[in-house]
Amino acid sequence: MDLLVAEGIKVVRGGKVVVEVEKFVVRSGETVALIGPNGSGKTTLLMTLATLLKPMEGKISFKGELLHGFSQALHYRRQLACVFQEPLLLDTTVFHNIALGLKIRGMPGGEIKNRVENYADLFNITPLLHRRARKLSSGEAQRVSLARAFVLEPEILFLDEPFANLDAPSREVLIDDLACILKKKKVAALFATHDRSEAVRFADRMAVMTGGKILQIGSCEEVLNHPINEQVASFVGMDTTFWGKVVSVKDGSALIAVSQKLIEIIGYFEVGDIVFCGIRPEQVILSQSPLGKDTSIRNNLPATVVEVSPRGSFYKVTLDCGFPLTSYVTTRSLEELSVKVGMSLNASFKATAVHVMKHGRP
Amino acid sequence: MRHWKCLFVVIAILLMGDLGESLGAAGQREVILATTTSTQDSGLLDLLIPLFEKKTGYFVKTIAVGSGQAIAMGRRGEADILLVHSPAAEEHFVKNGFGINRRLVMHNDFVIVGPPEDPAKIKGLKSVAEVFKRIAAEGKLFLSRGDNSGTHVKEKELWKAAGINPEKKRWYQETGLGMGETLNVAAEKKGYTLTDRGTYLALRKNLRLVLLSERDERLMNIYHVIEVNPAKWPKVNALGAKAFADFIVSQEIQEVIRHFGKEKYGEALFYPDAGKKVEELGK
Amino acid sequence: MELLIDGFLKAFGLLFSMDREVFSITLLSLYVSGLATFISLVLGITFGTLLALTEFRGRNFLVSLINTGMGLPPVVVGLFITIFLWRNGPLGFMHLLYTPTAMIVAQAIIATPIVMGISLAAMQSLPQKLRFQILSLGATRFQMFWLLVREAKLSLLAAVMAGFGGVISEVGASIMVGGNIKGYTRVLTTATVLETSKGNFDIAIALSIILLFLVYLINLVLTLIQQRERPR
Numbered sequence: 001m002d003l004l005v006a007e008g009i010k011v012v013r014g015g016k017v018v019v020e021v022e023k024f025v026v027r028s029g030e031t032v033a034l035i036g037p038n039g040s041g042k043t044t045l046l047m048t049l050a051t052l053l054k055p056m057e058g059k060i061s062f063k064g065e066l067l068h069g070f071s072q073a074l075h076y077r078r079q080l081a082c083v084f085q086e087p088l089l090l091d092t093t094v095f096h097n098i099a100l101g102l103k104i105r106g107m108p109g110g111e112i113k114n115r116v117e118n119y120a121d122l123f124n125i126t127p128l129l130h131r132r133a134r135k136l137s138s139g140e141a142q143r144v145s146l147a148r149a150f151v152l153e154p155e156i157l158f159l160d161e162p163f164a165n166l167d168a169p170s171r172e173v174l175i176d177d178l179a180c181i182l183k184k185k186k187v188a189a190l191f192a193t194h195d196r197s198e199a200v201r202f203a204d205r206m207a208v209m210t211g212g213k214i215l216q217i218g219s220c221e222e223v224l225n226h227p228i229n230e231q232v233a234s235f236v237g238m239d240t241t242f243w244g245k246v247v248s249v250k251d252g253s254a255l256i257a258v259s260q261k262l263i264e265i266i267g268y269f270e271v272g273d274i275v276f277c278g279i280r281p282e283q284v285i286l287s288q289s290p291l292g293k294d295t296s297i298r299n300n301l302p303a304t305v306v307e308v309s310p311r312g313s314f315y316k317v318t319l320d321c322g323f324p325l326t327s328y329v330t331t332r333s334l335e336e337l338s339v340k341v342g343m344s345l346n347a348s349f350k351a352t353a354v355h356v357m358k359h360g361r362p
Numbered sequence: 363m364r365h366w367k368c369l370f371v372v373i374a375i376l377l378m379g380d381l382g383e384s385l386g387a388a389g390q391r392e393v394i395l396a397t398t399t400s401t402q403d404s405g406l407l408d409l410l411i412p413l414f415e416k417k418t419g420y421f422v423k424t425i426a427v428g429s430g431q432a433i434a435m436g437r438r439g440e441a442d443i444l445l446v447h448s449p450a451a452e453e454h455f456v457k458n459g460f461g462i463n464r465r466l467v468m469h470n471d472f473v474i475v476g477p478p479e480d481p482a483k484i485k486g487l488k489s490v491a492e493v494f495k496r497i498a499a500e501g502k503l504f505l506s507r508g509d510n511s512g513t514h515v516k517e518k519e520l521w522k523a524a525g526i527n528p529e530k531k532r533w534y535q536e537t538g539l540g541m542g543e544t545l546n547v548a549a550e551k552k553g554y555t556l557t558d559r560g561t562y563l564a565l566r567k568n569l570r571l572v573l574l575s576e577r578d579e580r581l582m583n584i585y586h587v588i589e590v591n592p593a594k595w596p597k598v599n600a601l602g603a604k605a606f607a608d609f610i611v612s613q614e615i616q617e618v619i620r621h622f623g624k625e626k627y628g629e630a631l632f633y634p635d636a637g638k639k640v641e642e643l644g645k
Numbered sequence: 646m647e648l649l650i651d652g653f654l655k656a657f658g659l660l661f662s663m664d665r666e667v668f669s670i671t672l673l674s675l676y677v678s679g680l681a682t683f684i685s686l687v688l689g690i691t692f693g694t695l696l697a698l699t700e701f702r703g704r705n706f707l708v709s710l711i712n713t714g715m716g717l718p719p720v721v722v723g724l725f726i727t728i729f730l731w732r733n734g735p736l737g738f739m740h741l742l743y744t745p746t747a748m749i750v751a752q753a754i755i756a757t758p759i760v761m762g763i764s765l766a767a768m769q770s771l772p773q774k775l776r777f778q779i780l781s782l783g784a785t786r787f788q789m790f791w792l793l794v795r796e797a798k799l800s801l802l803a804a805v806m807a808g809f810g811g812v813i814s815e816v817g818a819s820i821m822v823g824g825n826i827k828g829y830t831r832v833l834t835t836a837t838v839l840e841t842s843k844g845n846f847d848i849a850i851a852l853s854i855i856l857l858f859l860v861y862l863i864n865l866v867l868t869l870i871q872q873r874e875r876p877r
Contacts, residue, residue, distance in 0.1 A: 082778065086772065425824045438733065439733050440742075540841075542843040545844055561843070
């Protein structure tokens with residue numbers, strides 16, 4: 001069911017429109033990732049949906065009831081919880097920090113103690129309960145912040161780049177833990193991040209936001225593999241994009257001319273159509289020689305390596321095959337193929353890997 | 363949280379209590395007496411005021427400021443009664459209709475004090491005018507209060523009468539301080555100064571100053587009590603003012619004034635003069 | 646030097662003999678300055694916090710006024726209050742001139758901008774998002790206010806000490822609006838001025854010592870409270 005529905009949201013700051021979203025829905029139990037570069041308005045949208053900021057225009061409904069007025073918003077706020085980038089803990093013990101929301105709601109002391117202990121255990125911070133919050137490491141502090149949010153057993157959770165300030169090992173562990181807990185507790189969540197991989201870990205649905213507007217919203221598969229335009233494509237990591245002209249069609253597939261090369265794609269087009277396409281780098285395969293006819297790969301292009309840059313557990317190889325093409329290869333493959341800048345390789349990808357974003361007549 | 367609320371209530375009550383006392387009928391119970399710092403410093407009022415309050419039930423607010431300010435307060439109707447010693451200014455005050463029933467109360471006198479060595483050799487000189495001329499001629503240090511207080515005004519008159527203008531002379535220094543402090547400065551710097559007898563007597567055991575000239579009739583410091591004119595300022599407590607004036611010139615109180623200081627200093631500080639004429643004084 | 650020793654001896658003498666006048670002067674000092682500080686605490690912290698947390702047109706102007714108010718010469722405050730409270734002045738009907746209440750008002754006016762200015766700075770130095778975090782926990786505006794005040798406790802206590810220090814030592818306005826009336830509006834500072842001008846330096850020193858001791862005692866208590874809450 002639709003838990004949170006926001007319509008016509010417009011947030012203005014300093015005379016400028018910083019967020020303009022026509023409709024945004026979060027369903028019960030689902031996790032929605034809000035991704036976008038810094039400054040895209042994610043935090044503003046998040047805080048507006050949590051009624052921490054007042055929009056210039058717009059309506060928000062929770063569980064079917066329209067929210068207006070501060071007191072009604074208070075009732076709503078007691079059913080949600082927020083976790084921000086900074087832990088924002090108060091200068092008291094960890095126990096009191098976690099208990100804060102419960103105390104605010106007037107819960108009796110004994111019950112508070114139980115709940116706090118349970119959730120501290122859930123986040124593996126029980127030994128920290130009587131330490132002063134200011135003395136924790138950033139990883140520990142963020143766990144406390146999460147525990148503080150979950151202890152309220154909210155209906156909906158708002159997370160604003162909760163792992164951005166953590167070092168890599170803490171992040172990894174915490175992401176795992178959080179993913180697990182979210183699944184177990186079945187609480188709805190709206191999660192803002194600029195890191196695609198985080199989004200993919202948690203999200204049922206993904207929304208791409210830039211310049212205050214939501215460009216595309218859909219399942220992860222949809223958004224990552226079928227971005228609707230170049231902006232989204234570049235943000236979801238579909239680094240290879242190009243224009244082409246349809247030169248021949250046949251049975252649901254077509255040949256397009258791109259910088260004097262011919263590429264096979266699928267879809268129903270007419271000769272002469274102009275198309276704008278993208279290919280995900282994971283789907284570009286590099287080899288010494290063209291991949292043979294005994295594979296389902298329809299496209300083989302000779303290419304020259306332009307740049308090789310490490311990306312943690314894999315490498316991003318940028319090639320020139322008449323137009324720029326990007327591929328992700330594992331470290332092992334890189335070594336086995338002895339990929340070096342300037343060398344010639346074969347780049348291949350399936351026709352189905354080419355995603356057409358736009359097409360029309362010239 | 364609860365004890366904070368209690369504190370608020372207590373504070374509110376405290377404030378209200380004091381406020382309530384001030385508002386309303388309090389206005390009629392109060393008499394604002396404007397007088398000079400030297401009068402207050404003599405300690406006479408510390409004796410007389412409680413007697414007056416006990417007798418009449420009025421609450422006297424004694425505001426001790428410089429002569430100039432006291433008379434200015436009367437002019438503005440911000441005082442009910444004045445007890446000052448600045449005859450010229452007082453006459454002006456009454457002439458302009460701000461004061462009524464100006465009555466002579468008492469006088470004390472000024473004396474000239476200086477270092478025991480007496481560098482200008484003024485001891486034994488007959489008149490104040492001679493003393494001042496000698497100090498000017500010798501160019502010896504003289505400290506003036508320089509604050510337009512009654513004492514300062516008197517001092518200026520005396521210089522004028524001696525035909526000398528001490529302004530800007532090297533040996534003439536203005537302290538801008540009260541009488542007690544000025545005496546201290548004079549003692550420290552080994553200079554001469556004009557002071558009322560009362561303050562000198564009160565402080566002399568701690569000061570290295572001796573009395574060098576007295577009893578010239580010019581050195582008399584005459585006190586009058588003046589009621590502020592209710593016709594000009596209807597808000598003054600005319601009844602209270604009159605009560606105080608009547609009190610201070612009453613025979614009983616004049617006797618108290620006559621004996622004031624004898625016990626402590628061995629001599630009286632003031633000479634009661636109620637009912638006399640100014641010209642008769644000192645004779 | 647002997648004067649100082651004399652002063653010390655006299656101070657102890659006065660204290661131990663429980664000299665009634667000194668006692669009442671001391672008590673009045675505490676009452677007047679204590680009440681004034683309390684008022685400035687309530688007004689200062691409330692409005693300082695409000696100002697820190699809100700945005701509106703002309704806010705910067707208001708803040709600059711408060712900062713100016715912090716350096717307001719007490720004597721100027723005294724003068725203006727006196728003029729207002731004069732019998733024939735606009736508030737003359739209240740008969741407040743030359744009363745302890747007038748002194749409390751004057752001192753409160755002097756202390757409030759100090760407390761307000763420091764509270765404003767203290768609240769503004771709290772992390773920006775903290776307010777949102779607290780609201781997101783379902784706090785009412787009132788609860789949020791208290792939580793933020795508790796977070797800024799260290800600086801706010803400093804503000805109170807500054808306000809108290811400013812008024813317990815104040816003399817110009819107190820004399821003007823109080824009249825330094827014996828047994829009624831005479832406090833430690835005004836009594837010291839009086840005794841000094843009379844030339845009674847030993848009494849003046851004694852009163853000063855009592856005043857210093859009083860101020861130290863109170864600041865000691867406040868400091869203990871402040872430092873007890875410090876994060877260890």
